[in-house]
Amino acid sequence: MFVLHVALQGCLRGNNVEYGVTTDTGGHIRYLLDLVAACSRDVPETRSFIATRAFDGFGEAYRTPIEVVDPKTTILRFPTDNPAYLAKEDLHSEIESFSDALIAHLEAAEERPDLLHAHYADAAVVAAKVKAKLGIPFVFTGHSLGKVKQKAMPSCASDRGFGERIAAEELALDQASLIIASSRDEAELQYKSYRNYDPGRIRVLPPGSDLKAFCSAQSSPAVEQELSRFLTEPEKPVLLAIARPVTKKNLAGLVEAYGRSKPLQALANLVIVAGTRGDIDTLEAEIAENLKDLLQLIDRYDLYGKVAYPKSHRSEDIPAFYAYARDRGGIFVNPALNEPFGLTLLEAAAVGLPLVATDSGGPNDIVETCGNGLLVDPRDANGIADALLQILKDPDLWTRFSQNGDVAVRTYDWSRHVTRYSELMTDLVHLPEPAVQRPIQLLISDIDNTLVGSVPHLHAFGNWRRVQENLAFGVATGRSFHSAMAVLEQQDVPRPEVMITSVGSEIYTLDENGVSYVQDHDWLQRICGNWQRSAVERVLRTVAGLTPQAPLEQRDFKLSYFSDGTHATIERVKQALQNAGLLASVIHSHKRYLDILPIKASKGTAVDHVRRRYGLAQTAVFVAGDSGNDIEMLQSIPQSIIVANYSDDLGKLPSLKHSYIASNTHAAGIIEGVLHFRGKQEAACPRAS
Template sequence: MHIVHVAVGGCLTLPNVRYGITDDTGGHIAYILGAAAAQARRPEVSRVDIVTRAFDDPTLGADHARAVQPAGDRLRILRLRTSNGAYLAKEALAAERPALSDAFTALIAGMPRPPDVIHAHFADAAAIVRAAAAHFDIPVVYTPHSLGIDKASCSAGRPPAALIRRIALERTALRVADAVIVSSRDEAERQVEGYGIDVAGRTHRVAPGVTRRDGPPGTAQARALIDPALSDPERPMILAIARPVRKKNLAALVRAYLGSPTLGARANLVILAGQRGAGIAQTPETAGVIAELEELAQQAPGRIALPERHGPDIVAQAYRLAARRGGVFVNPALHEPFGLTLLEAAKAGLPVVATRNGGPGDILGTLRNGTLVDPGDPVAIGAAITGLLDDRYAWRAAAEAGQTRLRAFDWDVWADRAARIYADLRRPVRSFAAPHALLASDIDGTLTGCRTGATAFRDWAATRDLPFIVATGRCISEARAVLARWDLPAPDAFITAVGTELHLPDRRGRMERCERYAAAISEDWDRAAVLACLAEAGARMQAPVEQRRWKLACLGDASEAARLRAVLDCAGLAARAVPSHGRLIDILAPRAGKGAAIRAYAAGIGLDARRCVVAGDSGNDIDMLTMGGTGIVVGNALPELDHLTPGPDLLRTRAHHAGGVLEGLAAAGLIGPRAAAEVAA
């Protein structure tokens, strides 16, 4: 497989990236380099090319004028040259897009054969590759990294014209991409869907890996850079590393520090905010942020360090130095799409305080190495930092948890997931002529939970002669992530959000929401009125990311679900209240549900609903288990299914998880005698 990554902004080189040397030389470059290097290590990959823009600027480094820069046995950087040889910031690239598009098309035309996939980073790259991708029939994967729609939400008043144009470019990139790979649930379920187009079925959440910026051992270089600015450098070190732009909210961190007598008395604040000084060009925004930080720092002489420059070796040492001094890493961004710096801090054993807005929630939810805060509340930021500094048990627990759990963020794992996504773009749509049955299964606890059973199910699915669909409470990007984590097969369709969304493949195999089903379940559903009624009833809502168009997610047990159902009935509002797992309640559009979605899918392939075989383990599976086909209740099912009476149409298995699904298929006569015997064994 030949993979081509494309990113035209910033100073992209290997091995020593000068992060922060320009406003656009940030985390996306670490992402691309980590991803490409991992892909180049895979045996099925013949070559990985990173295509970027060539420019001549000796102050930024001679590498950027090189047309070809080898970076390993199967990895290289290729640079597109146009008539404009100057370095251009992201905002100035629009005029160059036509010339860059022509140069990219010529590059692809000159290759022995077209690459198998193009992976575009940011919307400008997606626009540049479009002509070549169409001409040579190459699938395009798009990773947005940072979406303008969130930057617009942080702007006071009407967003500037340049940002409006960027959002339009991003909307086009999302609309035409064959697949979209993002890093966090917030990106997948809120930001991407905020563009108002149906892209959920093509969106995949794949956690990136830890950027390998180890540098020389020790901390000597970091000490030499940081300590001269501090009167007592051995005190605990509060560290922040970010580009000096408004959305990174660095001034709020300084104000939190200045506003806390405790922090000022016992800790130092160190901020590595890009590069500045002679020979470094700054935008009005970055110059303004730096000026504000320097003015604030004057209020605490000898306690705040704002170094002008730092190399890649310094960054790794700064994390280690802060950890050795018992400090804390802080990301106070107004919104952070993911947060690679949080992974780097965890690698060094440095606990974190991070914004609750965006990707850090995913990271800290996995690593458990710190605290999430409201970035608009300097008092809360200061309190969270103080809490970790004062509680050495909590500090050590966070430091150890971050390092222990960091294996969840691995570039080789990312590369494996990406390979699956790339392969699916070329896989033909599976068709079943006059199917005699179908299998619809829940995922969590039903197909997952036992590796042996999952492997057996995958092997069965590879040779099946009937459609297989999943019916889950998760959104489609999260469902995909779980299936991949358990090495389970991709289904022929997805029923997600507790049966309120049905995703079907188009002629190219891309999953699209079924608008006919969406229209059907929209009848009698007044989401705004239901939400207002739940608020008045004091319902405890789940996180915003769990709320969907036809589903509102609450917390509570079966009795709370009954109360909410009664409240909605009294208000004359049509809705279903579905409890599950003893703690979750889903309020659904009245015509929606897993059973309704399965019937809709079955009707679309000409199958009677009575020929549907369904499998589940919890309360939100009840309506499909009792819809009139054959239900399989796996052996590990929750007690909330105990009231379902076994019979010819409802099978209770002794085997748990995926093994139970296979046992049920055997009992239903959908697995032959030999396979059934193997399942029983």
């Protein structure tokens, strides 16, 4: 596999990247270099080229046409009409000349790449031009999105180049074969406001991170000495922030929160590592303005002796800053207005620092996965201070969050990332053979505790599935599409032809390319009648015993809550909706989860919709489940399978007496159930001898 990455922004070079030297020299460059390094190390058949822009003003390294990073990775730099370094807001003026240079290079090359990977909006325009001219497909990673920035900072809509940025992101969503997102927040919320949003073509692949240096991090004399110059009581716990001093990182909001809170100042010092700088007046305007804001806030709240803001540091000092804060029982803070992912959060977690992080963006996924911190509204200064105080005042909570950071090391691993990445890229390039005929049977299974839950049984299922001719395979789950897809790919489940997600309120079918999915809009049209989402939400606010689940679990056609598990609460929900004249399905499972859907939406009705699409009889359909949110699906299909590890008393329900209760758990129970029903069919209709 030969992948050509296109990345125009910032000061990009193969080694010793000068992070923070410009506002655009940040995490996306590290992500790209780590990605190609991991591919070079872990995927023998992959070669990577990086196409970027040559420019003057920062040294010879950024004018060099060819830089060989390692035997499998090369950086190509192409000059454009304007030879000067340009910020991302001005790069749109150079896209035409850059594209012409890249296309000319590719036309003359002995070998063309199999695939382009565009990083940031401007690179997507280049990739689309290459695709139109040479037919090379591309995938897109946005890193950060214009509409998200606009929501966080509405005034930016009038900034130079902003309109071009939004248009480029729309082009990427329209033209890319696949969109790679770092988090569910990005895939399900950030992209949703775009006209060309297509959830089935987005995959969530959290970046890996090389955390070895952070797992064993220790404070250093250099860091201790540097911070002691600022702090009157250096032994106190430390609130640590590490970020470029740009507006969206909201470092001023953190200083504001600290400055307003006398209790927080009494308990902890604040350390802000905001890049390496010389004279502030010589820096880029945005960086200079933000640094001046920080200094003014420190002065306004008279925080001298309590706040450290070192002027310079070496890259190898970063682990020591984390360790310095950990050793003092501190907390890592990310107050960004939006954080697309947050590699610094993973680094802090690996060291053992609890987190307080913005609730906008990737930190949602990290904190949910690791259970190692608290999320806050980055605009709520009091909320930030309260979260920090909550952890500082509770030693048991601090210890639990600190220990849970180990999950980050196991989960956000580059080897795992590039395995999924290379599989997706290979599948995009090598399109599957067209199906010979329509399936004659359909198997739909729940995911959690049904399909997955036993690794040996899942491996057996994969082997069994591969030899099942004419059997279409799908899943029906309470998870969102992207959450379900992540679980299936991480567990190496055979790629389903059908994805029924969000408790049956959404349906996706596998595209002809065998990788992306197409949302079934006919299904949405069918279920949307009489659905009054806002009214349902208002009514349920008045029902005791309910707590809304996180924003990521809420969908256009699904409202999700935690319940107290009592029958009385479920009846109150139904009665409240009835009294308000609202039609909705109420689905309760695992004595904890409550989902409210349009009256026509459920796993069962969704399965029937898919069955009709395939033109199959009910007797050609198998369904499998384990819990309460599978009941309607199991009721509606004669050939229903309940795996042995079921919950919610499924095996005792009179309405499910037609179901086959497997003696095996999880995926092995599914196989057992299918073979059982096939045996009954063959016994009823023996083949002619």
